[in-house]
Amino acid sequence: MTSATTIPTETSPAELENVLATAQKAAGPLAALRPAERAELLRAAADALDAATEELVPQAMSESGLTQARLTGEVGRSSGQLRMFAAELEDGTYLEPIIDTATSSGRPDLRRMLIPLGPVLVFAASNFPFAFSVPGGDTASALAAGCPVVVKAHPGHPQLSQRVGDLLAEALRAAGAPEGTLSVVHGESAGADALRDSRITAAAFTGSESGGKALLEIANSRPEPIPFYGELGSLNPAFVTPSAWQARATEIIDGYVGSFTLGAGQFCTKPGLLFLPSGHGRQQHIIDAVERTAPATMLNERIHQAHAAERDRLAALPGMRPLARSCNNEDQVGATLLETTVPELLDNADAALTECFGPTSIVVTYEDTDQLQAAAAAFGGTLTATVHCEIGTESDADTEVVRPLLATLRARAGRVVFNGWPTGVAVTAAMHHGGPYPATTASVHTSVGTTALRRFLRPVCYQDTPAPLLPEPLADDNPLGLSRRINGEHTAAVVSTR
Amino acid sequence: MTSATTIPTETSPAELENVLATAQKAAGPLAALRPAERAELLRAAADALDAATEELVPQAMSESGLTQARLTGEVGRSSGQLRMFAAELEDGTYLEPIIDTATSSGRPDLRRMLIPLGPVLVFAASNFPFAFSVPGGDTASALAAGCPVVVKAHPGHPQLSQRVGDLLAEALRAAGAPEGTLSVVHGESAGADALRDSRITAAAFTGSESGGKALLEIANSRPEPIPFYGELGSLNPAFVTPSAWQARATEIIDGYVGSFTLGAGQFCTKPGLLFLPSGHGRQQHIIDAVERTAPATMLNERIHQAHAAERDRLAALPGMRPLARSCNNEDQVGATLLETTVPELLDNADAALTECFGPTSIVVTYEDTDQLQAAAAAFGGTLTATVHCEIGTESDADTEVVRPLLATLRARAGRVVFNGWPTGVAVTAAMHHGGPYPATTASVHTSVGTTALRRFLRPVCYQDTPAPLLPEPLADDNPLGLSRRINGEHTAAVVSTR
Structure with a gap:
C-alpha cells in the first residue's frame, strides 16, 4: 500500500x-x-x-x-x-x-x-x-x-x-x-x-x-x-452441446466457474448465462466448483451494492432457482449461480436478460435444439458468444446443431468463442471487441x-494537388514505402502516371 | 413527358x-x-x-x-x-x-x-x-x-x-x-x-x-x-491566390459561375463562397458571366421558395452587397452573386456561413494572407474546399501561402480540390464524399x-473456430484467393499453422 x-x-x-x-x-x-x-x-x-x-x-x-x-x-x-x-x-x-x-x-x-x-x-x-x-x-x-x-x-x-x-x-x-x-x-x-x-x-x-x-x-x-x-454492457452467453457435455463436462464446469468469477465477475466479457442440456446430471459438481471459489473484494462499494441488488432481483424472478453459492466474507462477495430453463427464461426475457456486473451467472437448461436456437435468438447485441461443441470434421454430428446456432450468434456477437471462455481479450490485430447495441454504441x-x-481517423481526398503539397503517404515516390491501392492495384510501387 | x-x-x-x-x-x-x-x-x-x-x-x-x-x-x-x-x-x-x-x-x-x-x-x-x-x-x-x-x-x-x-x-x-x-x-x-x-x-x-x-x-x-x-449541408468555400488570379482570372470566373449555377445550384458541393484578392478589378467580367447564365427550374416549389428566402436573407445582412444577378423567368430562377469583405463576413459569421441551396453564391474579398487564413478558420465541416494557386515546384511563391491554408482546410473538409471546382464527384476508389459535421453526421x-x-459492415472475430465452421474468407486454404493479413504479414497465402 x-x-x-x-x-x-x-x-x-x-x-x-x-x-x-x-x-x-x-x-x-x-x-x-x-x-x-x-x-x-x-x-x-x-x-x-x-x-x-x-x-x-x-x-x-x-x-x-x-x-x-x-x-x-x-x-x-x-x-x-x-x-x-x-x-x-x-x-x-x-x-x-x-x-x-x-x-x-x-x-x-x-x-x-x-x-x-x-x-x-x-x-x-x-x-x-x-x-x-x-x-x-x-x-x-x-x-x-x-x-x-x-x-x-x-x-x-x-x-x-x-x-x-x-x-x-x-x-x-x-x-x-x-x-x-x-x-x-x-x-x-x-x-x-x-x-x-x-x-x-x-x-x-x-x-x-x-x-x-x-x-x-x-x-x-x-x-x-x-x-x-x-x-x-454484455451478457456473453455460452452454449454447450450434448456431445461436448458428454466429452468434457468436468473441464467445462471448471472453466465456466473460473471465467464468471474471474476478477470478481467484473469483466465486460463475463459469461452471464450457460446453456446446458436438460438432465445434465452434474449438479453436485457445479455446486462444489462454486463453493471452492474464494470471496473477492469488488471494485468499490457502489459496485458491491449494485451487484447485490441485481443478483437478488434476478434470483427473485419467476422460474429462477438458486443453484450454488460461495460464502461472502466481511466486505468480500462470494459467487452465485442461479438456474432456470429456456421456456422460463424466455417468459421473463426482458427482466432476465440484463447484465449483472459481478460474480453471478445463470445456468439455463434446454430440452432440444429448437430451444437452444430460440434462446440464442432472444439475445440482443453482446461482446461475445461462446459455443462448446465437438467438431473436428464436417461430418461430426454437432456440425448440424452448431451451424444454425452460429448464424444466430454471429448476428448478435462481436466475437464467437469456441471451446474456451470469453474472459481474456487478446490484444492483437485480429481481435474484435465490440458488437451491436448494447455491447457498443458503434458496432x-x-x-x-x-x-x-x-x-x-477520417478520410480526406486530395484532388489534383500540386506535388509539393501532397502528404508523404500520397506522394508519387512513396517515401514511406507503403502498400497503396493505385488504380485498383495493391502495390508498394511509385506512382508512374502524372 | x-x-x-x-x-x-x-x-x-x-x-x-x-x-x-x-x-x-x-x-x-x-x-x-x-x-x-x-x-x-x-x-x-x-x-x-x-x-x-x-x-x-x-x-x-x-x-x-x-x-x-x-x-x-x-x-x-x-x-x-x-x-x-x-x-x-x-x-x-x-x-x-x-x-x-x-x-x-x-x-x-x-x-x-x-x-x-x-x-x-x-x-x-x-x-x-x-x-x-x-x-x-x-x-x-x-x-x-x-x-x-x-x-x-x-x-x-x-x-x-x-x-x-x-x-x-x-x-x-x-x-x-x-x-x-x-x-x-x-x-x-x-x-x-x-x-x-x-x-x-x-x-x-x-x-x-x-x-x-x-x-x-x-x-x-x-x-x-x-x-x-x-x-x-456544406458551404464548399473556394480560395484564389493573387498569383492564380493574375494567371487566369477569366478561366476562374467562368469556372466558378459554371459551378455554382450547375443544376440550378442544387448540388451539395456547390461553391458557396469565392475568396478573391481585394481590388480584383474584374467586376464587369463577373457580372457578364452571371448575366449570361440561363434561368433554371428548381427541383420543386418548396425548394424554389426556400432558396429565394435564404438568398434574400443573405443579401440583407450587414456588409453584404449585390454583385451580379441573372434574370428570373416565370417559374425559373436566375443566379445571384453577392459581395462582401472578409472582415464584414467574419462580423456576421453565424448568419452568413449557412448553406443557401440554389444558384446563389458570395464573392468575398481579402486584403492579405492573414485575412485568408482567418476566413478559412471560420468554417465548420464542409464536404469540399477549393484552392486556386500557382504551384509547380516547392519554390513557387504560392507554396508559402497555400501550405498553412491547406492545413486549415484539411481540418474542415472531406475533399480539397486544387485548380478545379467541387461540383462533379468522381465515383472511384479514392473519392471521399464526407467531412466533419454539418457536412455529415459520421465524418x-x-x-x-x-x-x-x-x-x-461490422467486424466479427472467430476464436478457435473448428475448420468446418469458418467462413470462406477466413478458411486456411483461402478458397477466395484473398489478400489477408496473417500474423502481421499481408499475403494471399494459405494459413500454414493450425
Whole structure:
C-alpha cells in the first residue's frame, strides 16, 4: 500500500479550459509527425509505464481491491498494447492510401488517406485500472491515430489515474510530443463539459449502459455532433452441446466457474448465462466448483451494492432457482449461480436478460435444439458468444446443431468463442471487441486490437494537388514505402502516371 | 413527358410491416452469398437500369425539372457505380480478413472479417433523382455490403422512385437475390416508423441539416441506437491566390459561375463562397458571366421558395452587397452573386456561413494572407474546399501561402480540390464524399467511392473456430484467393499453422 496522498480534486472550469486549449494546440503538431515518429512516442510511454510498475501496482491495489498478479499483468498488457500500435504505425497500411490517377476522359487525380480527427475525450473504466483506464486501449489507439487525448479519470482510482497521466505526459514530452498530447481531468461535470466542448472531436467510453447512453445523448445533442464510441454492457452467453457435455463436462464446469468469477465477475466479457442440456446430471459438481471459489473484494462499494441488488432481483424472478453459492466474507462477495430453463427464461426475457456486473451467472437448461436456437435468438447485441461443441470434421454430428446456432450468434456477437471462455481479450490485430447495441454504441468499430485506431481517423481526398503539397503517404515516390491501392492495384510501387 | 400516372400513396403500417419482415428475412440469405455472387446481382441491377434509360429519364424530367442530358448522365453514373461495387466485391479486400494463429504462449487462434449489419434504411435525396436516390450510392453500397435495402422515396419524385424500385427489385430477383432485397416506401411517417423499427440496423440520409438532425435523434433514441449516416449541408468555400488570379482570372470566373449555377445550384458541393484578392478589378467580367447564365427550374416549389428566402436573407445582412444577378423567368430562377469583405463576413459569421441551396453564391474579398487564413478558420465541416494557386515546384511563391491554408482546410473538409471546382464527384476508389459535421453526421465514413460500403459492415472475430465452421474468407486454404493479413504479414497465402 502506498502512503496516503491527497485525492485529486474535481477539475475546475479554468483548469479544463487550459487542458482543452493545450490539447487543441497539440493536435496539429501531433498529426504532422510521421507515423514512425509517433511510434517512438508510444514506445516511450510504454517504457515509462513498465518502469513504474512497482510504484503503480500497489497504488492500483489500494484503489481497486484487485490482486497484485492481476494488476501486474494489466500493466504489461497496457504497455504491450502501446507497442502493438507503434508497430502498426510502422506498417502504415492503417493510413489506407488510395490513389486514382487522372484519366484521359477528364477524371481528376484523386488521392485519399486517413487523417486524425483531433482531440479525443476518453472516459476511463473502473474495472481495468490500467488496460481500460488512463494508459488503456482508447488512449493508445487515439494517440496512435495522431489525436491528443484528454482522459476523464474514473472516480474509482483517481490517484492512480493522475499519477499514470503525469508519468505518461512526461514521457511523451521527453520523447518530443507536443505539450497537451495527454491530460487527465477529474469529476463528472468536467467530463460532461469537455464532451460538450467544440474542441473535442470524438469520445470513447467504457462503462454502464445508463452512463453510456447519457453521454451518447450529450455527444449527439451538441451543435456539432461527434462520434461517440461507447462500450456499455454484455451478457456473453455460452452454449454447450450434448456431445461436448458428454466429452468434457468436468473441464467445462471448471472453466465456466473460473471465467464468471474471474476478477470478481467484473469483466465486460463475463459469461452471464450457460446453456446446458436438460438432465445434465452434474449438479453436485457445479455446486462444489462454486463453493471452492474464494470471496473477492469488488471494485468499490457502489459496485458491491449494485451487484447485490441485481443478483437478488434476478434470483427473485419467476422460474429462477438458486443453484450454488460461495460464502461472502466481511466486505468480500462470494459467487452465485442461479438456474432456470429456456421456456422460463424466455417468459421473463426482458427482466432476465440484463447484465449483472459481478460474480453471478445463470445456468439455463434446454430440452432440444429448437430451444437452444430460440434462446440464442432472444439475445440482443453482446461482446461475445461462446459455443462448446465437438467438431473436428464436417461430418461430426454437432456440425448440424452448431451451424444454425452460429448464424444466430454471429448476428448478435462481436466475437464467437469456441471451446474456451470469453474472459481474456487478446490484444492483437485480429481481435474484435465490440458488437451491436448494447455491447457498443458503434458496432462497426472495435475498442481492442489494431483496427481500434480507425475510430479516430477520417478520410480526406486530395484532388489534383500540386506535388509539393501532397502528404508523404500520397506522394508519387512513396517515401514511406507503403502498400497503396493505385488504380485498383495493391502495390508498394511509385506512382508512374502524372 | 410521360402520361399522368397515379402518385404512389403513403405506405400504410401494414405495408411497411410486410416490407420490413421480408427485408429481415432476406438478410441471412443475402449475407450468405459469396462476394462474387453478390457482384452478379449488382451487375444485373445495373443492366436493368441502363436498359430502362429511355423510359426513366422522361419520368425524372417531369418530376425534377432537371435536363435530359443531366439525367441521362446520372443513370450512367448510377449503373457505373453498381458495377464499381461489383468489382470491389470481386477484389475482396473490403472484407479485411485478419488472421492471428494460436501461439505457444496460449493465445487462441483469432480470425476477423467484416460482415453485413442487416437491413439498411436509405432516405433518398431530391437533387439527384438517380445517383442519390433509389439506385444511388447508399443503396449500391449497402447491397454490396450484403444488406437488404429499404428506400424511403423522396416526395419530389415518387413515381420515378417506385418505378426504379420495381425495376431493380425485379432484376435482383431474376438474378437470384432473395425476396425483400430491395423495397421502396413512401411518406414521412413510414420513414420515421421504419427508422424506429428494431429490424433496421443502420440508416443513410442525404438532405437538409434540420431533417438530418431530426432523424439522427430518432436513430439514437431507439432502445438500440443504430449507426446513422447523414450528409446534411456544406458551404464548399473556394480560395484564389493573387498569383492564380493574375494567371487566369477569366478561366476562374467562368469556372466558378459554371459551378455554382450547375443544376440550378442544387448540388451539395456547390461553391458557396469565392475568396478573391481585394481590388480584383474584374467586376464587369463577373457580372457578364452571371448575366449570361440561363434561368433554371428548381427541383420543386418548396425548394424554389426556400432558396429565394435564404438568398434574400443573405443579401440583407450587414456588409453584404449585390454583385451580379441573372434574370428570373416565370417559374425559373436566375443566379445571384453577392459581395462582401472578409472582415464584414467574419462580423456576421453565424448568419452568413449557412448553406443557401440554389444558384446563389458570395464573392468575398481579402486584403492579405492573414485575412485568408482567418476566413478559412471560420468554417465548420464542409464536404469540399477549393484552392486556386500557382504551384509547380516547392519554390513557387504560392507554396508559402497555400501550405498553412491547406492545413486549415484539411481540418474542415472531406475533399480539397486544387485548380478545379467541387461540383462533379468522381465515383472511384479514392473519392471521399464526407467531412466533419454539418457536412455529415459520421465524418469517419464516406457516402461515395468504394469505401462507402464499410458503413454497413461490422467486424466479427472467430476464436478457435473448428475448420468446418469458418467462413470462406477466413478458411486456411483461402478458397477466395484473398489478400489477408496473417500474423502481421499481408499475403494471399494459405494459413500454414493450425
